[in-house]
Amino acid sequence: DIQMTQSPSSLSASVGDRVTITCRASQSISSFLNWFQQKPGKAPKLLIFAASSLQSGVPSRFSGSGSGTDFTLTISSLQPEDFATYYCQQSYSTLYTFGQGTKLEIK
Amino acid sequence: QVQLQESGPGLVKPSQTLSLTCTVSGASISSGSYYWSWIRQPAGKGLEWIGHIHTSGSTKYNPSLKSRVTISVDTSKNQFSLKLTSVTAADTAFYYCAIAFSQLAPLDPWGQGTLVTVSS
Numbered sequence: 001d002i003q004m005t006q007s008p009s010s011l012s013a014s015v016g017d018r019v020t021i022t023c024r025a026s027q028s029i030s031s032f033l034n035w036f037q038q039k040p041g042k043a044p045k046l047l048i049f050a051a052s053s054l055q056s057g058v059p060s061r062f063s064g065s066g067s068g069t070d071f072t073l074t075i076s077s078l079q080p081e082d083f084a085t086y087y088c089q090q091s092y093s094t095l096y097t098f099g100q101g102t103k104l105e106i107k
Numbered sequence: 108q109v110q111l112q113e114s115g116p117g118l119v120k121p122s123q124t125l126s127l128t129c130t131v132s133g134a135s136i137s138s139g140s141y142y143w144s145w146i147r148q149p150a151g152k153g154l155e156w157i158g159h160i161h162t163s164g165s166t167k168y169n170p171s172l173k174s175r176v177t178i179s180v181d182t183s184k185n186q187f188s189l190k191l192t193s194v195t196a197a198d199t200a201f202y203y204c205a206i207a208f209s210q211l212a213p214l215d216p217w218g219q220g221t222l223v224t225v226s227s
Contacts, residue, residue, distance in 0.1 A: 043203055043217040044203075096144070098153060101153045
């Protein structure tokens, strides 16, 4: 299995801050890395696919980068609605795996 | 627009079989080259992919659950289903269904999820 490791596991930040979350794969997954946002009581929502492609309707303050084993999700200027938990997921192998999640909290 | 909706019992007794169905609208479950997945999430914890079934009928399962999981399709109802046998309290979770439109595509969209509690 491809293991996905996110860091940090939690993060406190303020509205307007720039935030970066990292995700590392245990082997190369090319650019087949996706980012999801999940709010309490809701299903995960796709933000970024193929490492850096913004899903339709997602604000441009969200961006993704990376390839191979190391990836980042950046939120350029945090908004109140961005406080949530974020997950990475690899789709390189059809044995899909997720990172353990990063909980983004208000400072 | 593809939409998915999970349904099934919210309470299952230990040692019994958990059975859930995902009803698909906006796409035919028997066409395309799609991967129909089940994912679960214990309350307050992370996401765990359970497995998927391809349009061709081939399946793949999470190795940690493989001995207890079966995913199948009912083309007449445009549904796919999950069966998880010999459940314990550790199987208590929100269960989601989702689709990947190709082998390398992300899981999107997802159903809203359904809570299954394993308790006597």
